[in-house]
Amino acid sequence: MANQVNNNLIDNDIQQSFQNFQILNQNKIEQPASLFDQGKEQFQQQHKFLAVFSLLKFVAATIIIILRQTLFSNEQPIKQYNHLFDVAYLEIWIYLSCLHSFFAFIYYIKLLRLIDDIMQSQKVAKEMGYLIEFYIPNSFSDQQMQNYIDEQIKMQNQEIFIRQRINDQGNDSRRFNQISNEIKKTLLKNNLSLNLHGKSCFIAFQFIQLWCIIFYFYSQTNKNQEEMYKFITMYKGYIFSVVFIGVYQYLQIYIMVLLVIIFLPILLIYSLYNWLNKHFNKKYKQIKIDDSLQEALFSSLEIVDDKECSICMTQFLDQEYIVTLPCSSTHRFHSSCIRSWLQVNNKCPLCRSEVNIYSEDNL
Template identity: 30%
Template sequence: MLENIKQLLIPQSRERYGIYPNVLKEVFSQLSKGVQIYIYFTISKLLLTLIFLGEALKCELSESHSTATTLILHCIFLLYHEFKYKMELENIEKLSQIQQVLEQEGMNLEQIPDRQSFNKLMMTVKKSIFSQCPDLNRESKYLNFLAQVIIIRFFILMLNSPFNFNMFQYFQETCDANLLNVMFIMVLSMFLEFIFLYCLLVVIVIALPLLCCLSIYRKGKQLYSIRKLKKYLESIPPHKYTGLDDAWMKEDKICCICMQEYVHNENILQLPCSGQHQFHESCVRNWFDVSNSCPICRQQLG
């Protein structure tokens, strides 16, 4: 019994998986070390919560005690789940099946790939282990749900507590302040595990509609500026090109939009930008159907 517990608590080295190809040795070793770190972290959370809950029991029973108890139960179930996952990483038969599947897919298991491909392979192996053990997958969903319940309960508890801008002294006026401060750090760590899910939810529910509204507003503002500019340009009389050295001609005798030389009696429009650039009247009016800036200097004219 003690030998089995010792085996579960000590991370397995790469050499431990000597019967497998080089890539799988590294994958199984990294997964084992990751589980090991998570087990130590969960044991630390469990012990700290138990210590500070015992200290807080001298206070009047409150919602903080029930939340701490729920957190302790979550840590116990999580340890059971991680120990079971660790045992699956020691199951030679299931790991051999994963090796066969990967080899059938034509994957090179002798040469360690680049970091991105290696991480992708780790996720594939982890999903394969979970798919071979439905209990792990089901337990993981229950634990995630329980963690979210704890997070929501704790934030509700914070709303009902005296407010203090110093987060480390947020609960200083309560009898069980030490327990609550320790739980705050633990719940924050749990929240960080779900932060990508919450960020995705925020993007979908809040950010995406705001971005759509902002895009519509900017497009409407641009169209309004274009209409306003076109109306303003209609009040500017065009010049008639005579082919001579006209005083108003400030540039080469070519339209930079259509790249055609000016022809006698063509209408030339001079823009009110800093360079007073000139173009065919028809070309520049078509240009301002889609933009409100000068085609050459890009100065905004709307």
């Protein structure tokens, strides 16, 4: 027995050594699938645009600040800090927007550098299930190796298409956009500091955007300041561009929030209506049951066979209220038992005949 165990161990060691020898004599190929490459390309295009937009916004804000301090330095309006949409806060807002644009530009550049890194790109593709992996024996010639690589890449790409339930392998911007979003989520999941950086920029931008929208509409009702101070027109042009590009950038999120704002009250009202409807129906049913059932006091002196409630399976006691259903004089139950029963089932517990608690005779 001991010899057999030793032989098995030796065989396992030989097999493991042979497998290790095979791996050592093979070249491992790792390459992202074509779907991932297309999603990555779209990711890069989107974030290059956002990086350029953030840089232009930073440059524009810087130019406006410089012009304000030079050409328009003589225009000094009375500042009222007690009013949230006064010119005083407009000047503070431009500094905040400039600072936000700078940090947003850094955020997008960091994302682009991460995905441009080959090792990081392969890691993301592997986590998402879009990495092609196979070994090539060293014994292959150059032509055999190239044929084998082409065959494996084609086969595994097709497997990924099948796994993702994609029939058409042509251009599909929605699919690539989805993969692009998955790439971003995976990158941020693996980089906590960059994730916090991005979320901070997003939240800050929403406050900046909301303030400038309200200020823009508020300023429409106050034309005197715009006529007196020329620099306000310059600020408003910058505000308009920030709002326009910001809405384009976060359009999907804004649409989702708008739908929630519109449909949430409708859903709440509908849910409240259903709850009230069920509540009052239950009350109405209880009232009809109370009106339709005839109660009587049980007496142990009665000469009857059925002295037990078939619902709770206990004996009737003296002076207990019992109910006799119209289907049979022998179908008697505790009043509380039959009331609870009829709340969920309008049939007699014994003969299953329907107990009509809504008949006009009982109204």
